[in-house]
Each structure stands twice: as structure tokens, then as C-alpha cells.
Amino acid sequence: MSKKEHAIQRAGLMARYDDIFRCPVCSLPMKMKNGQSLSCIAEHSFDLSRDGYIHLLPNAKASKYDKELFEARRLMNGSGYFDPLMDALTTGVQECMLDTSSSQPFSILDAGCGEGSHLASLLHKLQRSSQRDILAAGAD
Template identity: 35%
Template sequence: MLKKIDRGQIFLHDQLALFRCPKCQQKMISAQNYQLRCEQHHHYDLSKKGTLHFLDHHVKTDYDKEMLGHRQKMIQAGLYEPLLAIMKDLLVEDHVSTLVDMGCGEGSFLNELANLNVPGVKIGFDISKDGVALATEQEAEAFWCVADITNLPFNDDSVSHLLNIFSPSHYGEFHRVLKPGGKVIKIVPETNYLRELRQAFYADDQTKQSYSNEKVVRKFAEEMNLISERHLTYTFDVSEELQMDLVKMSPLHWGASAESLQKSRAQLIEKITIDLLILVGCK
């Protein structure tokens, strides 16, 4: 069985044309000796886990290993199964050659899509090194890297499909890297997303108990050719074993008081609302 670093080497060799250097924006010319090198001799070394670190500066993020681990458990428990089924239908009926998950976190969405036999070369990236480290433990045949959504390490017109799940957008980069006719699938929380958590964390602050995605949706429609939008709402049964994972899986708890967090842990949340908007746009 090949080591992860060897699998990474093979991937880079086979997919060299996908990548460009984020430092000088020149194409990559070699993938040898566990190293990716560009025309200007900038190089990026594969880690033992077969990942690349494209950032040349430190990025502070609160998405740490603990939080991402809780999120991973919730996804593996089936929290987003209806969403994944819709995404599978959107992708399987399309001509997917390259599928890039931007802001992949710990890699669970890309892993689940791979398990559903979604086609295409799969790449996941995130600014969180902890997230990418966790992603390497996934079973999916995918390549994982640390990169910045504002400076994608991909060539112009090289990617057929981008996934933008609960993550920021950078439409200039989307347009640059997408092939002609390439598509973005963006998942945006709706008003009632994780409503029960908001109510538990912010019982005394009505302004934090709902969410408006109006600006995000409008921006997407302005920047992309909107192909479709679909609302998805359902509830998910939360077992007692998953209570702590639910409470800590999202950034919602960051602003909650210690008292609110203590109460939320003491009182079981038996059901959680998933309320999403699925946007599909093309270049």
C-alpha cells in the first residue's frame, strides 16, 4: 500500500497542469522528488501526509482541530444527508472533470460525495492546517492542501466545478479558474439554520436568533449566471451521544456567554433544523 506522500506525488505528476504558483502566478513545470516547482523556481514540498502548504504567511483561524472534529462527527452521523443527495444529483448529471471544495474544513463533504460516486478529480483546500490534517484521514481519493480562496493555486480555465459550502466567496478567482461553462455550487444558511442552537446560545438576544443571507444571495446573482436555486429544510434527530458535537460543531458558540453554554449542555436538543439555499451558477 502506498504511503500518503507517494500518493500525493503521483497526483501532482498526473495533474500538474491544474496548478499555478500563488507567489508569481506562473505555471508549475515539475512535480518531482515530492516537490512542486514553478517557472520562477518557487517550490512547495509535500508533507508526510501528502499535502501541500501554498500559503507564504500565517493565517489566524479559530477553526481548530477540536471544532472541526465535532463537525466531522455530525456529518458522519448524517446531518447533511439530504443536502449531499441533492449535490450528488447536480454533479452526477453534469460533466465533472475537476471538483474543488473551497474551505473544505476536515474534508467530510468531499469524502461523502466521493462515497456517493460523484465523478472527477477531487481537491479540497482550507486555510486551516488543522482541517487539512484531519482531511488526510478521510478515505476519499482526493488531494488536500492549505491555500487561500483569494489567491487560488490553480491555472486559468482549469476547474470544471467549485464547491462553496458555508464558506466565503471570491468571484474574481472563481471566474479565473473555472473552465468555460464551469459551475459553482454554493450552499448558504437560511433564516432557520441551526435555529435551536441560536435559541439556546442567545436566549436574551433576538437579533442573533435568526440569519439573513440576502446580501450573499444577491452578490452571487450579480457575479454568476444563476442557473438554479433550491431551498432545503428539514430536521435532524440528535442523539444524546451527539449533543456535545452539535454544540461545538459551528462558530455559533463563540459569542455565547459561559452561562448560556452551560445551560445548552445541560438541556438536550433532540432535533436540529437544517435550513439551506443551494445556488448553482456558471461562469
């Protein structure tokens, strides 16, 4: 899947589950508009990036994180160093999934998800072992 296709897929998921978002300025519910931005009824609007994420800080400052840092993190995360932790986390979440039953998707929030590779790995493992719908969202 291309980067653009991923971004379109993420926009569709954000639109499907836009009820989980609240405006960071006024706390009103938000809706996805045209697959391009999340907006509240007071018209505070936040655009979807080319990479498929939305920056919700109203007064964003330049990040000290650069592309090299994220590439290094991605290499480290893909090295297997975190596999024992991810296996234990997966087992724990699977146990929680067994303890809860609902027609709603099982929801996971990764608060502090970084570039999202750990959440993506967890989601992939859970989807291989369960037929239940899973809503995984990350914020950082």
C-alpha cells in the first residue's frame, strides 16, 4: 500500500470513528470533513497530513525531532529488541479482550505512541488472533 493509500485509509477510519475526538480549543465534538480535516461546529479545523496524522496542538512549535530520529526509532523498533515486551503486552491485551464482550470494537489508546510502530505491531498481532473489531488510536 502506498503512503497516499495509507493516508486515505486513515482518513476513512478517522471519519468512521470521529466521535472519539474533541476539539482541543473548545472541547466540542469533531467531524471529519472531505477526508481532509477534523473540524468542530465552531470551525476550529485541523488538517490531515500527507502521512495520515492530524496535529491537534493549536499553537504548535517547531519539533526538536527530525526525520533521522524517527528513522532511527523505526530501525530500533524493527530490530526485535522490543519483542519480549510486545509479546507480554499482546498477551495482556488479549486477556482483556476475553474479559470484555461487546458489539462495539475493542478500543486501544496508545498515549505517547511516538511514530506509532509499537501500536501498529500490537494491532497486527491482535488481528491475527481475534476476529473482533479493534479500534486502535495513538496520540503523541
